[in-house]
Amino acid sequence: MRTILLTLILLLSLCFGVNAQRAKSVILVYLDGGPAQTDTFDPKPEMGRNYHGNYSGVCKTNVEGIEIGEKLPLLAGMADKYSLIRSMTHGSNAHETGHYAMITGDTSGGAVVYPSFGAVISYMKRDSYKGILPCYISVTSANSRFNEGGFLGNEYKSFDTGGKPEGSEYEVEGVVNKFVDRKRMDSRMSLLNKFESNSMNCKELDSLRDINMEFIWGDSREVFNLSNEPDSIRQRYGKSKLGQSCLVARRLVEAGVPFVNVRTTGWDTHKKHFQKMNTMLPNLDKALSALIADLDSRGLLDSTIVLCGGEFGRSPKVWWEAPWNGGRAHFGNAFSYLVAGGGFHGGKVVGKSDKTGEKVAERPVRPCELIGTVYLLMGIDPYGTLPHVSEGNLPILPSLIDNKPSEGLLYEIIDIKSPDHETTK
C-alpha cells in the first residue's frame, strides 16, 4: 500500500515537474542595508520631489512598458533578460528580521532558527556536488547577524573568501597567501608531519590537510585569479568591489559552484541618500548588467539564477528634515527584487506597488514564494523537509503552508506549471 502511494507521489511530482531541475547555480547579489526600490526597479516619477527626490527621470527599457530608475541605463538596455518583482513584502522594518525573512524565507517568531537558502541548497546538494570548491561561497563575506547555518549546523554555512577582489591581488582566505609558495608550504608540512609522527595523531587531520593541499594548489586556485581575465572584461564589470565580486561569481559558477552570495554593503542610507546613490547606482548598473550579459554570452544564463535585492526596500517618501537631510528609512511593506536566468523568464513585471509605492497593489510576493520558486528551479521540492536535531523533520519553507493569504510561487515567470494543490489553494 505504502509503495503504491510513494510511486504515485513520485509520478505526480514528475508530471508537475517538481524534480525538473532547470538551474544549476544561484548568484545572489545582496544589497545589504536595503536598496531604495523607487530609485532602482520601481520608480515613481509622477509623485513629486517628496517621493522621487533628486531623481525625477526614468530610463525606458528595451521592453515596452517597463521603466526603471534613471541611474540604471545599462540595465535598461537589457530588460528582456530579467524580470522585476515590484510587490515583495514581509512587513518588517528591522535589519535583522528583514534579513532573516529574505535569506531563510521563514518568518521570525517561531521556536527554531531556519538556515539561509544558500545553506539549504548546500545541504541538498551535499551528495551530488563533487567539486573541490565549497558548495556555498560568499564574496567576500556573509552577513553574520543571525546563524547562517540555522538548525542544519556549521557544515553548511558559507565559505567567506575575504580579501579584496577589486585590489591588485585577491587574497582568498586560506587559498591565496602571498608569503607562502609551494616550496615553503611543502617544507612546513614536512616539519609538521615529522612533529606529529610521535604524537597521538588523528588520521582525520591528515586526510583533511590533503584535501586542503589540493584546494590550495589545484585548479580551483586559478578560479579566484582575476588576472586570468582580459582587461576589457574586468573594465566592463567596473573596478568597484561590487563589480569585481560579480566577476568572481561568474567564474565560480563557471567552475560549477551551486550557490554564490555576492554581498555588498552601504545601502542603509538614512542620511545623504542621493549623494551616495550617485556613485553606488552606477556601480550596481555596471556590475549587474555585465554579469547578466556575460553569463548570457557564455551560455550560462539558462542554468544560472541571478537575484538582486536587499533585506527590505526604503521609504518611498524622502526624509528631507534634519537630521536626515534627504534620507530614506527602512521599508518592508513593498519593495522590489530582480530575477534573471535559470528558468526565470525575462521582460516581465510581477506585481505592482500603489501610486506612492507605500503599499502592494497587486500580487503580493512573500520571501518564501521567491525562495520556493528558486528551490523549484534548482530541483528542490519547496514542500519538502529538512532534518532538525530534536524536532524531527521540519518543512523546508514553513511559511508556504501557513494558511496565510498567498498567491503562490512565481509560476507566471517560469516554465514549470503549477500543480493542482497550488492553484486550488
Add this chain to the structure above:
Amino acid sequence: MKTILIFIVCLICSVVQVAASDRCQDEVFLRRAYLTVTGALPWPQECEEFLSDTNPDKREQLIDKLLKSELGLKYMQMHWGDILRIKSEFPSNLWPNGVQAYNRWIYEQLLNNVPYDKMVQELLLSSGSNFRSPASNFYRGFQKRSPQNFYNNINLLFLGNRNCSDNGYLCFSQIKFKSTKEWKEEITYLDFHKTVPWQKIRLEDGTILKLYPDSDWREAYVLWLTSRNNRRFAEVLVNRMWYWVFGKGIVHEPDDWRDDNRPSDPELLKELTDYFLQQNFNIRALLKKILLSEQFNAKTAPEGGYTPQRLPAEVIVDAIASVTGIWSTYSSRVPEPFTFYPPRTRATHLGDATVSSSELELFGKVSRDVSLESQRNNAITSRQLLYLMNSSQLERRIRKSPTLQKIYINSTNIEQLATAITLRVLSRRATEQEIAMYKEYAEQSNQPLMETAIDIMWMQMNSNEFLYNHKSLRL
C-alpha cells in the same frame, strides 16, 4: 528485548573495567586545567612556576586558584550564557543593555558561589525591569513568549527533559510584559486577574501542586523543582558540570534524560550527586571534586579512553590571539548606540552571541538559538584547517607577532628560539628530540633565522597538540 540487550552490554562494560592508567604529567595537567576551567592558555611564566613547583598539593592549589579567578568565572559565565541563549538580537532579542545586566547577574552568582537551588529560584521567580531586575530577562529571551515555551525551556535546562507532557505550564501563565517609556526597557510582571479560584496540577512524577488566586503560581513549581527531594534537579546539574569538563556526559546528551537513555556509570553519578547535595548545592565544590578526580588527572593514553577535544571556537580564537600577541577587536552593530569592546577583549568574554567575527563563525561559535548543549559543534572541518594552514590573516599575525619578535631578539640560537616558542604555544618544554628536529630544519631550509621562527610557530599552531584539549575519559 532492546532493554535486555542494553542491560547485557552495560553488564559486560562494567565487568571489563580497564585498569586505571597513571596520572598525566604536570605540563599536560596544567594546560588541560587552564583550558577546561578558564578557556585560556597559561602564560609562559605560569608554566615555569607550576612546573618547577615541588609542593605535592600543587594541582589542588592550581584548581582552587583557577576556579576563583576572573578568567575562570567569566568562562563559566559563557557556558551559562550559551544555554540561557543570551543574545542582543534574533532570536532572543534581549538588546545590549539587557544582555549586560543579565551577564553581570550571572557573574555575581558565580563570584559569590550562590548555591544552585538559590540561583535557579532567583532566576525563575524574578519580575520587574530588564535593566534593574536582571534575572527577569529569563522570560524575555523567547521569540514566542508563551507559558508552554517557558515551561519547555525550564524542563530542558533543569531537568534535562525534552518532552514535557503535563500541564505544569499553567504555573507560568500569569507572566505578562509591558514596556516603559525608556528605550528598550520592559517590565516582566504577574497578572493575577485569573478567574479560577484555585487549581490543582499533576506533574509527570505524580506530585500535585495547588495554585491559589492572588499568588505567584511560579513559586509552587519552582520550590518543587529546586527541592532536595527532586533528585533529578541535582543530577542534571552534576551531569552538566561533568559534561562541561569532559565534553561527554555520564548521561549523554546531557539534556536528554529519558528512561531509555541511562547513565553510563550510575555509581559515579550517585556519588557525585550525593556529594553535591551534602555540600548544599555548592557548584564550585562539585567542580573541584571533578577536576581532582582520577579521570581528569589521567594520562592521555592512545589505547582506551583517550578523548581529544578540539578547542571551542572562542577558546581557539583567543589562543591564536594570546600566542601571537595580536588581538581581534569586537564591536556590536546593534543600535543604539553601537558597542565597542575594549582592546584585548577575549572572545570568551563577549557575553553576547550577536557579536561575532569571521573566525568565530568559522570555528563554530555557539549562536545561542537553542538551549541544547549539542549546539556547540567542535568537530574539526577542512575549512578550519585551511584557515590555519594558509590564511593571510594568520600568516600576517605570525609575521607581525610582537611575541615572536621578542622571542627572536632574546634568542641567540635555534635551540633557545624553539624552546621559547614551544613554551608559548604548547605551554611545555621542548624535548631534546624536538630540538634536534628544529636544528635540522634550520640547517636544511637555508633561510634567515626569523623565517625559521615563523615556520616553527606556524607548525606548532597547526599541530593537533595545539588544536585539542587532551584529556582521558572512560565512560
